[in-house]
Amino acid sequence: MPDPAPNAPAHDAYATLARRFARMGHIANALGILGWDKDTTMPSGAAHSRAESIATLSVLHHGIMTGPDMADLLAAAPEPADAWQAANLREMRRLHAHAMAVPPDLVEAASRAASRCEMAWRSARRDSDFASLLPSLTEVLERTREVAQAKAAALGLSPYDALLDQYDPGTRQTDIDPVFDRLAAELPGLISGALEQQRAHPAPTLPRGPFATSAQAALGQTMMRTVGFDMTRGRLDVSLHPFCGGAEDDVRITTRYEEGDFLNALMGVLHESGHALYEQGLPRDWHSQPVGAARGMSLHESQSLLMEMQVCRSAEFMAWAAPVIADALGGDAQAPEWSADTLHRQVTRVRPGFIRVDADEVTYPAHILVRYEMETALINGQMALRDLPAAFNDRIHALLGLHVPEDRLGCLQDIHWPSGSWGYFPTYTLGAMIAAQLREAAQKAHPALMDDIARGDFSTLLSWLRTHVHHRASSVSMRDIVRDATGAPPGPDAYLRHLRHRYCGE
Amino acid sequence: MPDPAPNAPAHDAYATLARRFARMGHIANALGILGWDKDTTMPSGAAHSRAESIATLSVLHHGIMTGPDMADLLAAAPEPADAWQAANLREMRRLHAHAMAVPPDLVEAASRAASRCEMAWRSARRDSDFASLLPSLTEVLERTREVAQAKAAALGLSPYDALLDQYDPGTRQTDIDPVFDRLAAELPGLISGALEQQRAHPAPTLPRGPFATSAQAALGQTMMRTVGFDMTRGRLDVSLHPFCGGAEDDVRITTRYEEGDFLNALMGVLHESGHALYEQGLPRDWHSQPVGAARGMSLHESQSLLMEMQVCRSAEFMAWAAPVIADALGGDAQAPEWSADTLHRQVTRVRPGFIRVDADEVTYPAHILVRYEMETALINGQMALRDLPAAFNDRIHALLGLHVPEDRLGCLQDIHWPSGSWGYFPTYTLGAMIAAQLREAAQKAHPALMDDIARGDFSTLLSWLRTHVHHRASSVSMRDIVRDATGAPPGPDAYLRHLRHRYCGE
Incomplete structure (x- = not known):
């Protein structure tokens, strides 16, 4: 499947691009299986060999995306008449812009910093020792801010929005802030209401295992x-x-x-x-x-x-x-x-606790609100990293009424920041809101759902x-999918109704 | 890991080559896991998606091997002083020569012919219908002969040797013929001797299952x-x-x-x-x-x-x-x-039978001798494909004393020819010979083995x-490995001694 000659007419540009992106898709599928195997099946001694294969396939994928004539092809392709083809070209341009925005040296530096920090994090979490993580996490934050600034410049976004856009294309801080402010205002009342209703019933007596x-x-x-x-x-x-x-x-x-x-x-x-x-x-x-x-x-x-x-x-x-x-x-x-x-x-x-991944549906958003506040402040340079533990614990106390006794149960619990995944946390709670909104809409369309x-x-x-x-x-965009499906853009109303109905008997 | 500039000095050529072959090795490792998964784990509906991933990785591998400056790098690399590096360069050249010998159109035509024929083979074998396989198998044979001729011209070998060299580098028909002639002469006597000795003992009464x-x-x-x-x-x-x-x-x-x-x-x-x-x-x-x-x-x-x-x-x-x-x-x-x-x-x-993969150690070589005779005659144009069933059955009768009742139990039983793997069969019996020779040598070195x-x-x-x-x-070459390990080149003596000792009580 050779590409057409360089002087092929412009209307072949889209076909050439589609072929190249298909090849990247096939590589991504291979990486998906290699990653699954690594986490389920692979013998321990194969870690190095597998890392080499994954790195090589990633380099080949990146090499196709950033190939020398990719920008020309994307510029030359005429706007397709078909709406899906047009959307495909738009997504190709978006992915290419993300890939080209960051110079290769910075990509590598950020990846190395994350690898080092992930390693330091394992012992820092075990020992509840934030100080030992500070140097490598500082490096990760610095590299992440450089990536954010490079992408911000290329994409015409703010630095935090540029990070967010990697995980949730089109979502901006200005979409999130009012929603999360509303949640922050309502959550403490919701949690105490849920706990109060729960006290009216005895704790359930569960079946005893073992369950094979x-x-x-x-x-x-x-x-x-x-x-x-x-x-x-x-x-x-x-x-x-x-x-x-x-x-x-x-x-x-x-x-x-x-x-x-x-x-x-x-x-x-x-x-x-x-x-x-x-x-x-x-x-x-x-x-x-x-x-x-x-x-x-x-x-x-x-x-x-x-x-x-x-x-x-x-x-x-x-x-x-x-x-x-x-x-x-x-x-x-x-x-x-x-x-x-x-x-x-x-x-x-419902049981307020320190660990996000163990949290129930009502208290979970509190964990996300705290992380979102912290990471936006850190990326935007409004907070120093050494002040993170105290700020984190303050906000947990404000929202959940809990005193974090050690950082292992606080800002050290998640791998996201050490691994460089800044801008990811808000998607959990945006997802919870959209879930409630979609469920309401489905039930409106099908009352017997x-x-x-x-x-x-x-x-x-x-x-x-x-x-x-x-x-x-x-x-189309996520906002359009939600709007078309529910009649409204993503918002907190259905989610708050759901929580009040299920947990506060309203 | 970018390659050095095109005008880099020649002593960097080896390093560049080593980097590229490492990348091919990492792709081959990925293909090894994807292939394993396909045959053990993959859900049935993923067949198409997996085939696309495997094809794309194969194309990328081939693209690196046949890259535009590969020949220049291989020519420019000075002979390394280190023996292993020198052997590595020699192997790189051999693999490159094999890959470049066949024009891409022929590679694709041969691959398509094999895919079509494999499909036809599944029903032809089930129905014992050689005639239905003849058209697609004829095409596979023709494409294989073209590949063999192209490789023969590029490598300075006979066509059959060029095929053999793909599976067993350095082994030639002139190595095999005298050995297989000797086996063909001795085998009928060996088989009847083994059966005679076996008749002296009652058949074993085995434990009854089921075995979980x-x-x-x-x-x-x-x-x-x-x-x-x-x-x-x-x-x-x-x-x-x-x-x-x-x-x-x-x-x-x-x-x-x-x-x-x-x-x-x-x-x-x-x-x-x-x-x-x-x-x-x-x-x-x-x-x-x-x-x-x-x-x-x-x-x-x-x-x-x-x-x-x-x-x-x-x-x-x-x-x-x-x-x-x-x-x-x-x-x-x-x-x-x-x-x-x-x-x-x-x-x-020992029990002479029709099916190669079910054969015991004594009768197995007869199955290989027949296939080797057939495939060399077909590749060298000394036999027409329509004459294969009769010729195959004649030789099975001569060596094993069995009348093949239908082609399902004869020339239709193996996937090798339909899938284009001509030149592979002799390696089974060469392997059996070398196994005996190595075991004898190990035992000589360690009498208590x-x-x-x-x-x-x-x-x-x-x-x-x-x-x-x-x-x-x-x-080093396979012959040198065997010679260094055993004091002699690969030959049939140890193997015949082993069979006579174990099965004929000699």
Whole structure:
């Protein structure tokens, strides 16, 4: 498949670009499988060999993207008449602009700084020793600010918006600030309201394990099929940290089993299944083209949270699921500890805590608000890194009423900052908001939606998501997808209504 | 890692080449994992997406090998003083010559013909219908002859030797003919002698299953560890057809379990472990460089056959293994059906049959001799393809005394010819010969070698193979490796002695 000659007419430029981006897509699929294998299957001694393969494929991908005539081709391609082709060209230009904005030396320096800092972070977290992390984290922050400034200059954005745009194309700080301000104002009242309502009921008495891993895995697969996961185009496996990865037509989710607690793994499977349904629902005609990709991390997170939080932690879902779960795990479906009410109360339990990834639906946004405040201040140069622990702990106290006793349980808990992923945190809570908004819209279109769920029938929900979210891929902006699907741009109202309804009985 | 400027001095040419070949090595490692995954793990619906990734990585690999300045770099590189670097440069030139010899159009035509023919072969074999295969197999043969002629012209070899050289660098028809003539002369007598000796003993009465797959897999891993397989740099998994694949420091073998018969899977694991020990024993300093690769398919097959046939089908090995096997599979080690004698007689049983892959050690070479005669005659234009079935069946009858009742059990049984792998078959029997020769030499150096095996101690054997075969990689020719290790070039004597000793009591 050679490219056309350099003097080929301009209308071939789009075809040439499509071929090159397809090749990059195929490399990305290979990287998806190599990454999955690394985290699930690979023997420990292969780490170096695998890192070499992944680095080489990444260099080849980058080499195609930044090839010498890429800019000319992108400039020469005439605007396609077809809307999807036009959107594809727009996405090609966006990806190319991101890739070209940062000089190769800075790319490498940032990558090295992150590798060094990730290593330092493992011991710093273990020892709760922020001081030991400060030098390498300072370097990561400096390199990240340089990347942000380079991308800001090239893309005409503010530095923080340039970082955000890598994960959530088109989302800006000006979109986030008013929403997060509103959340910050409402959250403390919401949390105390939820805790008050919860005190009115006894804590649920749960079934006692051990629950065999094989039975939990079989249950996970049953649930995947129930929500609509296509098992001929994906898998469920085990990894230390659950994820959704793999490749096109090969979407691989993972979970981790504990014999004493089946709900963690099960809710994890349902969460990752939400991500996977999005990937499996992207239009196959546009596979390996930029326009065929999922539309950013907020919308991706909305799909996992819609499935896990909105739907599968509902009383309706548990009414159907409780006997299925009891049956799969050898429990007595008639016993009170296996009842829908017990399981539903357990999966909607609110307990303010220090660790973000263990947080419930009500307190989770507080963790994100704190991180967003901290990282915008740090990127914009309004705070010194040495002041981070105290500022972090102050805000946790303000929002959750907790005193962080050591940094291991505070600003050292997440890998995002050490690994250079600044600008990522807000997508979690934007995703939670969009999930509530989409669920409301789906239910408005199909008033019996939750009755279907209560019969284990996800077809109405999935079909609505396919049409209004999945099939649109990156053909329009995330804001337009949400607006077209719900009648309003992404906002906090549906999310706050959902939390008040589920947790405060309003 | 940019290449040096085009006007860089010649002594940088070698460094540039080493960097490029390393990159090709990393791509080959990625392809090894993607191929393993395809055959063990991949969901069925991912076939198309995976084929695209594999094709793209192959094109990128080929693109580096045939890059515009590759020939100049290979010509400009001065002869390195270091023997391994010199051998590396020689191997780079050999691989480049092979890659450049065939014009891209012919590469593609040959690949398409093979894909079409493989598809036709699946139904032709099922229906035992050679006529339906004839058109597509004719096209494969024609394209293969064109490839052979192109490589012959570029490499200064005969057409068949040019094909052979792809799988077994340096081996020529003139090396094979006298050896195979000798085997053809001796084989009928050997087979009848073996059958006669076998008639003197009753057929072994084997343990009755079912043998749980999980217990068989655990036994396989025990045996892998026993022979020296490094489980931190490899794995055992399940596939339809057993193979040894994966990547550097990540050697993955597979087998297939039947609940009624544990010996097939077990012997398969030991066979693939022989291949794997070779890969794990290649010098790590030369990973991803041409000189660091295994030295051709005959030597590779010698390592699997030395392990499986020479060592693990011996009475000595079974003396140690029988109670381990009984214990792993829940058998009674004291019962006669689990005795070393019973298991040893079963794994050395001779039974002439139609199917090559099911053949025992004594009749196997007959299958190879027939295929070698056929494929040399076809490539050299001395036989028409339509005459293949009759000629094939005649020779099977002459060597094994069997009348092939249908082509499904004759010339249609193997995928090699439909898939374009002409010149591969002789490496199986060359490997069997070399295995016997290496085993004799190892035993001469360590007279207690088989006493160690009878205690389940493979360290002496493995250490000898590491020094005399594995660590040499592709630093010298296969003939030199065998000569240095055994004092003689590859020949049939040790192999015939082994067969007469084990099967004819001589």
